[in-house]
Amino acid sequence: MSTATETQRKAPAGERVADWADGRLGIxxxxxxNMRKIFxxxxxxxxxxxxxxxxxxxxLTGVYLTLFFNPSxxxxxxxxxxxxxxxxxxxxxxxxxxxxxxxxxxxxLVRQIHHWAAIIFLAGMFVxxxxxxxxxxxxxxxxxxxxxxFLLFVLGMFTGFTGYSLPDDLLSGTGVxxxxxxxxxxxxxxxxxxMFLFGGEFPGTDIxxxxxxxxxxxxxxxxxxxxxGHLILVFFHKHTQFAGPGKTNKNVVGMPLLPVYMAKAGxxxxxxxxxxxxxxxxxxINPIWALGPYRPDQVSTGAQPDWYMGFAEGFxxxxxxxxxxxxxxxxxxxxxxxLVLFGVVLGALALYPFIESWITGDKREHHILDRPRNAxxxxxxxxxxxxxxxxxxxxxxxxxxxxxxxxxxxxxxxxVRIAFFVGPVLAFVVxxxxxLGLQRRDKEKVLHGRESGTIKRLPHGEFVEIHEPLSPGQxxxxxxxxxxxxxxxxPTVDENGVERKPSALQKLRARLSKSYYGExxxxxxxxxxxxxxxTSGHGHH
Amino acid sequence: MKKLSAxxxxxxxxxxxxxxxxxxxxxxxxxFAPAGKAQADETAQSLAIDEGKKLYSxxxxxxxxxxxxxxxxxxxxxxxxxxxxxxxxxxxxxPAQQPGAxxxxxxxxxxQAEIDQLAAYVAxxxxxxxxxxxxxxxxxxxxxxxxxxLFRNNxxxxxxxxxxxxxxxxxxxxxxxxxxxxxxxYEAMQTGPQSMPSFPDSTMPEQEKKDIIAYxxxxxxDESESPGGLALGGLGPVSEGLFGxxxxxxxxxxxxxxxxxxxxxxxxx
Numbered sequence: 001m002s003t004a005t006e007t008q009r010k011a012p013a014g015e016r017v018a019d020w021a022d023g024r025l026g027i028x029x030x031x032x033x034n035m036r037k038i039f040x041x042x043x044x045x046x047x048x049x050x051x052x053x054x055x056x057x058x059x060l061t062g063v064y065l066t067l068f069f070n071p072s073x074x075x076x077x078x079x080x081x082x083x084x085x086x087x088x089x090x091x092x093x094x095x096x097x098x099x100x101x102x103x104x105x106x107x108x109l110v111r112q113i114h115h116w117a118a119i120i121f122l123a124g125m126f127v128x129x130x131x132x133x134x135x136x137x138x139x140x141x142x143x144x145x146x147x148x149x150f151l152l153f154v155l156g157m158f159t160g161f162t163g164y165s166l167p168d169d170l171l172s173g174t175g176v177x178x179x180x181x182x183x184x185x186x187x188x189x190x191x192x193x194x195m196f197l198f199g200g201e202f203p204g205t206d207i208x209x210x211x212x213x214x215x216x217x218x219x220x221x222x223x224x225x226x227x228x229g230h231l232i233l234v235f236f237h238k239h240t241q242f243a244g245p246g247k248t249n250k251n252v253v254g255m256p257l258l259p260v261y262m263a264k265a266g267x268x269x270x271x272x273x274x275x276x277x278x279x280x281x282x283x284x285i286n287p288i289w290a291l292g293p294y295r296p297d298q299v300s301t302g303a304q305p306d307w308y309m310g311f312a313e314g315f316x317x318x319x320x321x322x323x324x325x326x327x328x329x330x331x332x333x334x335x336x337x338x339l340v341l342f343g344v345v346l347g348a349l350a351l352y353p354f355i356e357s358w359i360t361g362d363k364r365e366h367h368i369l370d371r372p373r374n375a376x377x378x379x380x381x382x383x384x385x386x387x388x389x390x391x392x393x394x395x396x397x398x399x400x401x402x403x404x405x406x407x408x409x410x411x412x413x414x415x416v417r418i419a420f421f422v423g424p425v426l427a428f429v430v431x432x433x434x435x436l437g438l439q440r441r442d443k444e445k446v447l448h449g450r451e452s453g454t455i456k457r458l459p460h461g462e463f464v465e466i467h468e469p470l471s472p473g474q475x476x477x478x479x480x481x482x483x484x485x486x487x488x489x490x491p492t493v494d495e496n497g498v499e500r501k502p503s504a505l506q507k508l509r510a511r512l513s514k515s516y517y518g519e520x521x522x523x524x525x526x527x528x529x530x531x532x533x534x535t536s537g538h539g540h541h
Numbered sequence: 542m543k544k545l546s547a548x549x550x551x552x553x554x555x556x557x558x559x560x561x562x563x564x565x566x567x568x569x570x571x572x573f574a575p576a577g578k579a580q581a582d583e584t585a586q587s588l589a590i591d592e593g594k595k596l597y598s599x600x601x602x603x604x605x606x607x608x609x610x611x612x613x614x615x616x617x618x619x620x621x622x623x624x625x626x627x628x629x630x631x632x633x634x635x636p637a638q639q640p641g642a643x644x645x646x647x648x649x650x651x652x653q654a655e656i657d658q659l660a661a662y663v664a665x666x667x668x669x670x671x672x673x674x675x676x677x678x679x680x681x682x683x684x685x686x687x688x689x690x691l692f693r694n695n696x697x698x699x700x701x702x703x704x705x706x707x708x709x710x711x712x713x714x715x716x717x718x719x720x721x722x723x724x725x726x727y728e729a730m731q732t733g734p735q736s737m738p739s740f741p742d743s744t745m746p747e748q749e750k751k752d753i754i755a756y757x758x759x760x761x762x763d764e765s766e767s768p769g770g771l772a773l774g775g776l777g778p779v780s781e782g783l784f785g786x787x788x789x790x791x792x793x794x795x796x797x798x799x800x801x802x803x804x805x806x807x808x809x810x
Contacts, residue, residue, distance in 0.1 A: 043801035050793050084685045084759050112769060118786035120793065127790065170693060170702065171777060212561070255804065264800060271796050279789055284769030285781050290703045290760055292693045300697035301707030301715070307782025397779040402708035408642065409708045417570070 031258075038176065039261050040241040040254035044135075047128040048234075048264060051152075052059045054121040055227060061114040062216065068104050070096035071212035073205045082289050090168075090293030093208045097167035097288050112280035118160050119285070120276060120310040125153045129349075133382050135369035137240045138353040139362075145233040149228050150350045155223050157308045162215035164286070164306055168208055171286075173294025174303040175209060178316070185335035203296060217319040239367050243480035245473035249367045284490040293382070304397060311388075312342045314395030318416045345388060352381075359512045360484055374443070374481040376435035379518045384424035391419045432521070439523035445470060446526045447534050469535070477527050484517040586661060596655055600636050609666045614640070621732065622669020623660035629730035630656045634723070642712030643735055659745025659751045670741070676721040677747060682754035688756030691749055695740065703760040705775045709736055721759050723754045 011019070022028040039045075071094040078085050080095070083100045086427050100107035130147060132138055138146035163177075165172040180202050184190045199206035238252050247253045257263060292298070305313055315338030322333035356378065357363075372379040394401060395416035402409040449467035470478070489510045491503045502510075513523060548554065580682025598607065611617030615637075618626075622794030633647040651659065660672060693702070701707050704718035713736050718726065721803040730750050740750070759765060761775070773780045 041801055041804050043798040046797040046801060047794070050790070050797065083581055084756065086686045086688050087684075108769060116785060116789060119782065120789045123786050123790040124793070127794075214622045258806075264804075268797070271656055271800070272793060275792055275796060276789070280772060282619070283771040283773060283784060283788075285785075286768055286778075287767070287769055287772070287775075289768070290775065292689060292697075292702065295693075298693045298697065300693065300702045302701045302705070302734050302777045302779070306778045307785065310778070310782065399708035400776055400779045401712050402712075403706055406712075408710075409710035410711055454771060463752075 029064065033224070034235075035256065035258040037235070037238075037256075037257040038252045038254045039239050039257060040247075040252055042242065043450075044131045045239065046268065047124060047131055050272060051121055051124040051128055052227065052231075053269045054124060054276065055223070056115045056269070057117040057273055057276060058114060058121060059220065059224075061110045061117065062220075065100065065114060068096060068100045068107060068210075069093070069166070071166065071209045073203075073208050078308060085289065085292075087294065091208065093166060093168040094293045097169070101289060109277075109280055112283075112285050113277055114163075114287045115372075116283075117276050117279045118163065121307060122156050122160060122306075124151070125149070125156060126308075127536050129153060130382065130386065133349075133352070134372040134379055135240070135242075136366065136375055136378065137369055139366040140357065141237055142233070142240075143353045143357070145230060145237065146352060146353050147228045148233065150221055150346075152226050152230065153225070154346060155219050159215060159223065160306055161220040161309055162211040162219065165211050166215060167209060167288045167289040168294050168485055169288040170294050170298055170300060171288075171291045173203070173296070174299055175305050177202065177296070177308075178292075178305075178313075182316070182335055182339050185332040185337070186340060187329075187331060192265070203294070238367065240367050242369050242477075244370070244477050247368065252367075267535075295349070302399060304400075307393070310396035311345070311392035312396075314392030314416065315339075315341050317398055318392075318395040318413045318420070349385065359487075359509060359516060361487055368480065370481060373438040374433040374483075374522075376432040376439070377521060379435050380428040380432040384428040386487055387423045387427040388420060391416055391420050391423050394419075436521075436523055439525075443523055443526050446475055446478050447531060475531075481525070483522055483525060486517045487513040514535075570705055570737035589661040590657045590665045592655075593658035593660070593665075596651070596659050597662050600651075601659070604637070609663060618663050618666060620669045623657075623664040623665060623672045625668035625732040625734070626660035626663045626730040627672045628725055628732060628734055630659060632725055634734070635645075643714060646716060663784075673731070674723060674729050675724075678727040678751070678754060678757055680723055681753040683748070683755035685752070685755045685759050687739075687749075687761070688754070690751030691745075691753050692756050695745070696753065699737075701776070703775050705761065706756050717761075718757050720763065723758070726750075726754050726757060746794055 018027075070092045074092045075089055076092050076095050078088050078090055078095050078098065080086075080098055082098055085098060099112075100111055117478060132146065132149070161175070165176050180194055180198065183194045183197065186193065193450070194202070197210070198204040199210075239254075241247050241252060241254070244253070255264075277345070291300070316335060319334050319338050322337075324331040324333060370378075372382075395413065398409055398412040398416070401407060401412050449469040451467045453468045454466045456466055458464060487505055487510055491500075492502060493499050551650075597605075597609070603608075603613075604612060605618050606612045606615075609618035611619075614764075629648060630651055633649040634644045637644045637652075638647065659671075664671070690760060692700075692704070696704070699707050699709065699715035700718060701715075706717035707715050715737070721729075724745070727750055729737060730740040730745065730753070731742075773784050
C-alpha cells in the first residue's frame with residue numbers, strides 16, 4: 001500500500017530527467033512529432049548514409065590528426081624512426097606526418113582511416129548522386145537539395161585535394177604544382193591568383209598553412225552546414241519511394257524512425273566505421289614515407305591525384321599542348337581548355353534538374369521515383385556523363401594503364417581523345433535503346449504475363465510456353481509511371497489569322513521535348529483497355 | 542713396347558720424336574720458367590675472347606654484325622664495354638626475341654661463364670664500362686637516406702618513387718626494379734641500356750650508386766616492409782582509388798544490401 005503511494009509521489013529518475021529536459025528544450029513535442037516519421041526501405045536509400053557516416057568518421061579522425069600535425073613549411077632535418085629518411089631535409093609538415101605514421105600511437109591507423117574514409121566518402125557521394133539522378137529524385141521539391149548535394153561533392157573534392165596536399169610529400173607537392181599551373185593558365189587573373197594564393201612565387205612558405213585552415217576549418221565548416229541542411233530538407237520533404245501497391249505521391253510507406261530506423265542507422269554507422277577501420281588496418285593508403293619530401297626540382301612518374309580529381313588530370317593529360325602567343329602574352333590552351341571543361345562537366349550535373357523541368361514544364365511535386373528505364377533520355381544522358389567521367393579517369397591514369405596492360409601511352413591518349421567525343425554519344429544511344437527494350441518487355445509482361453518456363457505441347461504438336469498473369473500489385477508497379485506528352489509550340493496562326501513567330505527558345509524546347517517524350521522515344525505503356533482486351537481471351541494468341 | 546719398337550723405322554718417326562722433344566722442353570719451360578701472372582691471365586683472356594667470339598657468331602652476329610660493327614637491326618657494340626653485355630645478356634634482354642618498342646627482360650639463356658666470355662669478346666672490340674666487382678656493388682654500409690634522395694633526383698621520374706616502374710612514350714617503359722640484382726642495377730646506371738640515360742662515374746661516383754642500390758633494396762626488395770599493410774602495388778592513387786571503389790564502397794554497399802534485406806517485418810501469421 002505504502003509503496004504504491006510512494007511511486008505516485010515520486011517518478012523514476014529517468015522520467016524526472018526527461019521532464020527536466022522537456023521543460024527546457026521541448027523535446028517531448030519534437031519527439032512526438034518526429035519519432036514516428038516514416039522512412040521507406042531500399043538498399044539504395046542507404047548510400048547517402050554511407051556518405052554521412054564516412055563524413056563523421058573523417059571529422060573524428062581528422063581531429064586526432066590535428067593534435068600531432070604541424071602545418072609548417074619550416075625546414076627541419078629528420079631524425080625519427082623511419083630509417084630511409086634519416087638526415088633528410090624536409091618541411092616540418094612532412095616530418096610531423098612521418099611522426100604521425102611511425103611514432104604517434106595509432107597514428108598510422110588513424111591516418112589511413114581518415115584517408116580511406118575520404119576516398120569512400122567521395123565515391124559514396126558519386127554513387128548516391130547517380131542513384132538520385134537515375135531515379136529522378138531531384139525533381140520538385142528537391143532541386144535545392146540536389147544543389148546541396150552537388151556542392152557537397154564539389155567541396156568534398158577540394159577538401160580532399162587540400163588534405164592530400166598537407167603532408168607536403170613529393171606526390172602531393174606535384175599536385176599543388178599542377179594546380180598552380182592550372183591557375184596560371186587563366187587569362188589575366190591567373191598570375192594574380194597564384195601570387196595571392198602562394199604568397200609569392202611557387203612554392204613559397206605559406207601554402208601548407210593556408211591549405212591547413214582551408215582543409216580543417218573553412219571547407220569542412222561549410223560542408224557541415226550543407227550536410228545539416230541536406231538532412232533537414234530530406235526530413236522536411238520526406239523520403240521518396242519506388243512505385244508499388246499502396247504507395248502514392250502523397251504517402252510514405254516504410255518503417256518509423258523510432259525505433260526501427262534509429263536502430264538500423266545506428267547499427268549501420270558502426271558497420272561502416274568498423275568496415276573502414278578493417279580496410280585501413282589491412283591496406284596502405286598514401287605511404288608518404290615512400291614518397292619523400294616535396295622539392296620543386298624532383299618529380300616521380302605515376303603522379304596522380306586521388307581518384308575524384310582524376311578526371312581533371314585526364315583532361316590535362318590528353319589535351320594537345322596548344323598555345324597562342326599574342327602581344328607578348330601566352331594563352332596556354334592545353335591547360336585552359338581542360339580547366340574550362342572541368343567546370344562545364346561538373347556544372348552540367350548541377351543544372352540538369354532545372355533543364356529537365358524547363359523541358360517538361362512540369363511544376364508538380366514528385367515523391368514517387370522513376371525507374372531508370374522509364375526515362376530513357378535522362379538515363380541515356382546520365383550514362384553519357386558517366387562515360388565521359390570514366391574515359392577521363394582512364395586518361396588520368398594513362399601511364400598505369402600503359403604499363404599494366406602493355407599498351408602504348410600515346411595510343412591510350414588517342415583512344416581517350418576520340419572516346420571523349422564518340423563515347424558519350426555511343427553510350428547515350430545504346431542506353432536509350434536498352435531502356436526502350438526494357439519498357440517493351442515490361443509492356444509484354446503486363447499484357448501477356450510472366451514467362452513461367454513451363455513448356456506445354458498442344459495436341460497438334462505445337463509447343464507453347466505458359467505465361468503466368470502478374471499479380472495486381474506487380475501490374476500496378478509496372479504501370480504506375482506517368483508518361484509525358486511532348487510540348488507543342490501551339491498554332492502559329494491565331495484565330496484572327498495573325499501569324500505568330502515562335503521564338504528560337506520555344507522551338508528548341510519543343511524539339512528537346514520531342515526527343516524526350518516523342519513517339520519513338522518512349523514506349524506507350526499498356527492501357528487498361530488493352531489489358532482487358534487481351535485477358536478477356538479474345539486477343540490471346 | 543713391341544708395337545713401339547716395330548715402328549721405330551717408320552718415315553715419320555723422326556718427326557714424332559722431334560715433336561715429343563719440343564713438347565717436353567716447352568712443357569718443362571712452362572712449368573719451371575718464372576711465368577708472369579698477367580701473362581697467364583692474358584692467355585685466359587684471349588681464350589675467353591675466342592670462346593666469346595664463337596658464342597657471339599652464333600647468338601649475336603645476325604643483328605650486331607659479324608665484327609660487332611652493328612647492322613640496321615642492331616647497334617654497334619664497339620665501346621659498349623663488358624658491363625653492357627653483362628647487363629643485357631645477364632637479365633635475358635639479349636639475345637632479343639623480336640623487334641619492338643623495347644626489349645623486355647626474360648629468361649636468361651647463357652650461363653654466367655658464357656656471359657663473361659661474350660663480355661670479354663665485346664670488350665675487346667673497344668674500351669667501355671667494365672663489369673663491376675662484387676665489392677663495388679655491395680650496398681652494405683651505404684647511406685639509404687642519401688640513396689633515396691639521389692633516387693628521387695635521378696630515377697623516380699621514370700621508375701616511380703620506389704622503383705615500381707612507369708610508362709614512357711610509344712610503348713616503351715621503365716621497368717620495375719624489384720628483384721633486380723645490385724650488379725645489374727649498377728651496370729644499368731653505368732651503361733644506360735635502351736631508353737635509360739647513363740650515369741658514368743664522372744657524374745655519379747661509385748659510392749652514390751651504392752647508396753641508390755641500398756635504397757632500392759630497402760624500399761623495393763624482397764624483404765621490404767610495408768608498414769601500412771597491403772601496398773596495392775605501390776603505384777599511388779590510381780590503384781588506391783580502384784581499391785577504394787571496389788573493396789571499400791563495394792563492401793559497404795554489400796553491407797547496405799544486407800541491412801536493407803533484414804528489415805523489421807510484420808509477422809505473418
